[in-house]
Amino acid sequence: MLNRLLRPAALLAAAGAITLLASACGGSSPASSTSSAPAYPALASSPACTQLRSQNPNLAGKTLTNAINPHTPGYESISVSDPTKYEGFDVDLSEALGECLGFTVSYLPVAFDALLPTLQSGQANFIISDIYATKDRAASADFITYSKVFDGVLVAAGNPKKITGIDDSLCGTTTALNKGFVEVPLVDAQNTKCGSEGKPPAQTALFDNNADCVQAILSGRADAYINDVNTVNRFVKDQSGKLANASTLHLPYSIGIGVPKGQLPIRNAFTAALTQIQTSGLQTQLAQKWQLDKSAIQAPSLVTAS
Template identity: 55%
Template sequence: MKNSRTALFAVLAGVVLAGCSSTTEAATTETPSEFADLAASPACTELRAENPDLAGKTLTNAINPYTPGYETINPENPSEYQGFDIDLGNALGACLGFKNDYLSVGFSELIPTVASGQADWIISNLYATEERAAGGVDFISYSKVFDGILVAKDNPKNITGIDTSLCGLTVALNKGYVEVPLVEAVGPECVATGLKAPTVSLFDSSADCTQAVLAGRADAYMNDINTVNAFVAEHPDELASAETVMLDYTIGIGVPQGDHQFRDAIQAALTEVQASGLQDELAAKWKLSENAVAAPTILSVG
């Protein structure tokens, strides 16, 4: 879920957006012709007939475009985004008859942005949890979650997972990520054995977290294994992946809570995308080697 090219995207994204406000609009992306076969399928044709209100619309997708392979700024055109999630959103739009534009926000603002009506949905490598759903969205799952632990070359601190090997260490994490409470939960175990709890250092982007590890200001960083592998590929003499941890989450598409017609249409379109093999093709295109398709199930607390 990488090669040096995707790592470069992350660096360029940070350069282009540095100093910008937390919310940035981007140009509408036209539906690519590569999804014409999907759009012409009997299932998608029927879905468009069942959801005429979506036809010809442009929906706003809230994203945090700093994750290599998933969503980053196109270095050849800074007004566009690219990645697996961008393609997936365009594929779903092709199936249902709508196009996408994007609203770039801080990761912790993804759900509030949709819940407040500033955007129509989220496809941004977002782990689906009940706590997040309680913020005002329903989730439709599309991938299982494998986390990697980014560390210095040769793992000098002998980190073995989200466990007591983190005692006394500093862990760089993205604001709002599920890994924050998971690392914090290790603290009481550390204290019980006479050790210090891990220190969590919060950042706004994956690139910033990685720089903290490179600079020795953090001992580890946790994120999707494909993201971790991308940064290792960019810095093979300085970084390594200590461990791969399967978390009890799925990655999901967020839609406004209560809009069941839109939610169910996305679920049905996603089912067709997966059945056609397109999700696997997109994962291969973006070097998401650890992608594991998850059945498009709904998580709702409303």
């Protein structure tokens, strides 16, 4: 299954215990493309995936929607070579899950802070969009982890404000962040600390996507941007001589796949398929393909509210 064409929100139909996407709405967006040959034939034909398809007949042959915020190059973004398609590690991982379990993937682009509400409303069946699996977010979805979290601190070249991380170096600066990012409360906590020390505030400027955050630094409206280190390093590479990564931070989170709360069939099926993707070495190959740190790969584990 090749990366699907961009398409609008789809109407959902229930099938067994899992809410499945049945058909797409009309409109001016092009229809989804399909491929007669699987993208990952070795994975699809593996004994583990063959067994999983037989155990999950309510998934095989269906179309499931992945809610994404397609502004994170390397993870999910509009394809450079074909603007009607998405590309990136998370897109490939979505397709691999579909190959293993027998479903087709469609994509629903939304703002980052709308990812969880979109899943909760039933407009999407799952989320794979570089979203950190936290206990707070687990109140809205169950998460299956697949990667450790390392953040980078994007600054202007030369780091004129001498920012070193989420610490006192942020006092008197403005950090550009996506709405809904886990870094927002971390910077807010640092702002409180700055105030208690009699220092200038550590302010935040909130945006809907990563590209706007980066533009805020380039235009001088913000001093830093904190996000996944692979994303930060990619922006540094794309804006050679204009941006730099001031520091790499390890945050106590994991990147996860979000699925509807309490829907054990889809949660268990995704966990088993992800395990096979990792065991086969495919996740490592995808990480190398998209220039991500393969050492950050994490065995599947559940993050729930309980």
